[in-house]
Amino acid sequence: MEPLIRLENVALSHDGGGSFVFRNIDLSVVSGEFIAILGPSGVGKSTLLRVLMGLVEGSEGRVILSSGSASKMGGRAALVFQDARLMPWRTVRRNVEFGLEGIGLSRTERRQRVERALALVGLADEAGRWPRQLSGGQRQRVGVARALAVEPDLLLMDEPFGALDAITRGGLQAELLSIWEKTGKTVIFVTHDLDEAILLADRIIVLAGSPATVRGDLRVGPRPHDPSSPAMRALAGRLRALIGGEEDPGVGPYARFEGI
Amino acid sequence: MRLLAGRPSWTTRDLTPGVRVVLGAVGLVVLLATWQAVVAYGLVPPGVLPAPTEIWPAWINEVSGGFWSQAVLDSLTHYSLGLLIGSALGVGAGLLCGSMPVVDALTGGAVRLLRPIPGLAWAPFAILWFGLNTAGATFIIAISVFWINFYAAYGAVRAIDRDLYEVAAAFGHGGFVGRMLYVVLPASAPGVMAGLRTGLGQGWMSVVAAELFGAPGVGARMLQASSLLATDVVVVYMVTMALLYALTDVAFGFLSKRALRWQG
Ligand SMILES: Nc1ncnc2c1ncn2[C@@H]1O[C@H](COP(=O)(O)OP(=O)(O)O)[C@@H](O)[C@H]1O
Ligand SMILES: [Mg+2]
Numbered sequence: 112m113e114p115l116i117r118l119e120n121v122a123l124s125h126d127g128g129g130s131f132v133f134r135n136i137d138l139s140v141v142s143g144e145f146i147a148i149l150g151p152s153g154v155g156k157s158t159l160l161r162v163l164m165g166l167v168e169g170s171e172g173r174v175i176l177s178s179g180s181a182s183k184m185g186g187r188a189a190l191v192f193q194d195a196r197l198m199p200w201r202t203v204r205r206n207v208e209f210g211l212e213g214i215g216l217s218r219t220e221r222r223q224r225v226e227r228a229l230a231l232v233g234l235a236d237e238a239g240r241w242p243r244q245l246s247g248g249q250r251q252r253v254g255v256a257r258a259l260a261v262e263p264d265l266l267l268m269d270e271p272f273g274a275l276d277a278i279t280r281g282g283l284q285a286e287l288l289s290i291w292e293k294t295g296k297t298v299i300f301v302t303h304d305l306d307e308a309i310l311l312a313d314r315i316i317v318l319a320g321s322p323a324t325v326r327g328d329l330r331v332g333p334r335p336h337d338p339s340s341p342a343m344r345a346l347a348g349r350l351r352a353l354i355g356g357e358e359d360p361g362v363g364p365y366a367r368f369e370g371i
Numbered sequence: 372m373r374l375l376a377g378r379p380s381w382t383t384r385d386l387t388p389g390v391r392v393v394l395g396a397v398g399l400v401v402l403l404a405t406w407q408a409v410v411a412y413g414l415v416p417p418g419v420l421p422a423p424t425e426i427w428p429a430w431i432n433e434v435s436g437g438f439w440s441q442a443v444l445d446s447l448t449h450y451s452l453g454l455l456i457g458s459a460l461g462v463g464a465g466l467l468c469g470s471m472p473v474v475d476a477l478t479g480g481a482v483r484l485l486r487p488i489p490g491l492a493w494a495p496f497a498i499l500w501f502g503l504n505t506a507g508a509t510f511i512i513a514i515s516v517f518w519i520n521f522y523a524a525y526g527a528v529r530a531i532d533r534d535l536y537e538v539a540a541a542f543g544h545g546g547f548v549g550r551m552l553y554v555v556l557p558a559s560a561p562g563v564m565a566g567l568r569t570g571l572g573q574g575w576m577s578v579v580a581a582e583l584f585g586a587p588g589v590g591a592r593m594l595q596a597s598s599l600l601a602t603d604v605v606v607v608y609m610v611t612m613a614l615l616y617a618l619t620d621v622a623f624g625f626l627s628k629r630a631l632r633w634q635g
Contacts, residue, residue, distance in 0.1 A: 166540055190541040196534055200557040200633045210542035213549070241633050261542065 113177055114139040115264060115297055116163065121172035122322070123158055128170065131322035132158050136172070138316065138325065140265070145291055145298045147312035149305065151354060155323045156301040160267050163299065164188050188265040189258035193273050195250040197242040203229070203253050204238040210261040228256040231290050248279035255287070259294070268300045272307070284310060305347045306338040317353040327353040421603035426610065429603035438592060443611060446578050446588035448505055453512025453581075454574045461517040461570075462563055465524025470555050482521075490515030491580045503585040511581035516570040523566020527559035561634060564627040571623055575616045 118138040124131045132155040140146060150156050161167040162174065165188070176187075189210065197206045207228050211221045229235045232252040242250060251271055258266055272280040288311060291298055302308050308315045309331060317327035329346070337343060386394070403423050409415060410422035421429070433439040468475045468482075490511045501507035535554050539545060544553040582590025589608045596604035 164541060166537065166545075192534075192538070194534075196538045198535065198538070198553075198557065200560070200631075202633075209538075209544075209553070212544075212553075214543060241635065243633070243635055257542070 114175075115142045115177050116140045117175040118162075118169075119173040119175065121162060121169040121174065123155070123162060123167070124170045131170070133318065133323035134171075135324055140297060140299065142177075142264070142297050143295055145311060145313045146300065147308035147315045148299060148301045148318055149308045149315050149350060149354070150303060150318035150323065152303055154318050154321075156303075156318060157269050159318070160190065160269050160299070160301060163265070164190055164267055187263055188267055189261045189263035191251075191254045191258045191266070191268040191271045193270040195242075195247075195254040197250055197253055197257075199242050201242075202238065203234060203240050203242070203245070206242065206253055207256045207260050209257055224260045224262065225256075228260040231259055231293070232256045232286065246279075247275055248283060251275065251283060252286075255290075259290070259296075264297060266296045266298045268298065270301055270303065273302070273304070280307075287311065305350050308350070309338045309343050309346060310336050315350065317350060319354045319356065326356075418600065418602070421606055425603045426606050429601075430607045430610075433604060433607055439607075439611070442587070442589045442592040442608070443615070445505075445586075446582065446590065446612075447615070449508040449512055449581060449586065449588055450574050450578050452505070452509040453577065454516055454570060456509065457513035457516030457574075458520050458567055458570055460513070461520025462524045462566070464517075465521040465526075465566075466528055466551075466555060466559065466563075468521075469525040469528025469559070470551065486518060490577050494581070494584050497581070498584060505586065507584075508578070508581040508586040508588065512574055512577040515577040516574050519570045519573055520563070520566045523569070524559060524563050527562025527566075528555055530562065531555065531558045561631055564631060568620065568623055568627065571619050572616060575612055579612070 117140070118136050121136040121138075122131050122134040136159065148156055148159065158167065162169050165174075198209065201209065204225055207225045208221055211224060216224075225238075226235065229238055232255050234249065234252050234256060237245065237249065242253070245253065254271065255268075258268075272283050275283065284307065287298075290296075300308075300311055312331055315327070315329045315331060316325055317329070318324070319326045327350070329350070331346065332342065338347065406420075407423050410420055430439070464478075468478055490513075493511055493514055497507040497510045501510055531554065535558060536545075536550060539550055539554045544550065578588065579590035579593065582588040583594050585591060589612060593605050593608045596602075596608070
């Protein structure tokens with residue numbers, strides 16, 4: 112299957128090549144996959160998402176889209192931020208509409224998309240409220256709806272639940288999985304939480320080191336994933352070892368591990 | 372009526388709107404009574420200060436003579452024009468300098484040079500360029516209103532959370548126009564509104580200054596009255612201006628609260 116997006120030997124430096132945030136990143140994303148990018152804070156996960164999104168250009172290497180042209184992912188990808196980053200002057204509805212303005216959609220079409228997205232995240236009744244009136248979890252849902260509304264081929268999520276309490280986080284993780292099953296979106300989900308990666312993803316890419324490189328590219332077994340099951344505990348142990356810098360004894364260009 | 376909204380101590384008490392209005396009225400009455408007493412008991416030499424009770428007859432006099440409405444009309448013209456021009460240019464320049472580093476750097480020196488010059492100092496040029504008329508007065512008012520709005524808008528743009536630009540870029544509004552429309556204008560609105568509101572007051576102060584040079588209006592009328600030692604007439608126009616300011620301020624406060632209701 113042709114990958115939706117492919118990174119070839121991508122590197123990124125903020126100082127013109129003096130030091131690199133990450134190097135030699137090779138990554139193929141197949142349509143419909145749920146990928147987690149796992150790595151410690153500051154390793155370069157958000158920066159990698161910016162490159163995937165086309166907001167920042169890599170210093171080396173190539174980003175290849177399925178169409179073949181190496182241009183930006185632009186309107187085909189959408190991003191969910193850790194701190195929601197809603198526009199405080201827009202109501203929930205207008206925040207969700209944010210990415211739909213100025214791209215030639217009719218009013219009706221925009222409204223329908225907003226309603227669909229809000230229904231998916233369970234916020235249909237809050238459409239008229241202001242961001243300040245929402246809880247942290249609700250704000251994050253609006254952020255997800257804003258991304259879903261642009262109907263992206265690729266949904267990028269940057270530690271979207273990282274700032275939430277455990278109960279809210281659990282609820283949103285379950286909701287995200289159900290949305291993913293309903294929509295079949297390709298998701299790249301950044302997290303520094305092993306259990307979250309295991310619970311959500313088909314595939315976990317471990318990013319570690321400085322400059323960061325891909326330390327492992329592991330498949331998690333069939334769903335549902337129970338992070339407390341023995342197989343998943345074993346997987347978590349391996350992930351921890353990879354983050355800690357141990358070589359993976361697996362085969363192939365990257366360590367591959369079939370979860371079960 | 373609920374007097375206090377919650378907290379215990381005197382200094383931290385939140386007063387309900389009703390109580391605030393009542394206390395405000397009490398303060399005003401105390402001021403007027405003190406004023407009247409000072410004059411009535413001869414604590415100041417006669418003729419130096421008119422008593423509040425003398426103001427009303429003087430007011431009636433000004434109105435029936437047609438001076439009052441003419442002066443107010445003239446001043447309102449200067450005020451509205453100067454305010455409109457000064458605010459529009461100030462906000463526009465502030466937004467541009469705030470969001471375009473190149474423009475900011477280019478104008479930085481000129482701004483530092485011109486900023487300390489008060490609007491009134493331009494009066495000689497106002498007279499030379501425009502004359503003792505509406506245009507001249509408008510010019511002076513516009514200059515003093517300009518700077519308030521320039522700095523308010525500039526500061527408001529500078530205070531915008533940089534992350535919002537990234538959101539805009541991620542959702543297809545990454546170009547200059549997109550950033551302006553989808554981030555800069557709405558995000559800076561509270562600061563811009565605050566600047567406009569300060570300008571409303573500053574505008575009235577400059578009206579007097581601008582008209583002291585002879586352009587007809589409230590300020591000119593005050594100058595005439597004071598040269599005749601008609602202090603009661605001076606006070607009539609002081610109060611007139613205070614009332615006009617209060618009116619514009621309340622109206623603007625109402626509008627801006629509506630426009631910024633997302634702030635809660
Ligand atoms: N604009 C920038 N200029 C210089 N360094 C940056 C910039 N943005 C991020 N960095 C650095 O790049 C590294 C990776 O940051 P980031 O991608 O945010 O990590 P993560 O998301 O994994 O926590 C950090 O060391 C950070 O300090
Ligand atoms: Mg990050």
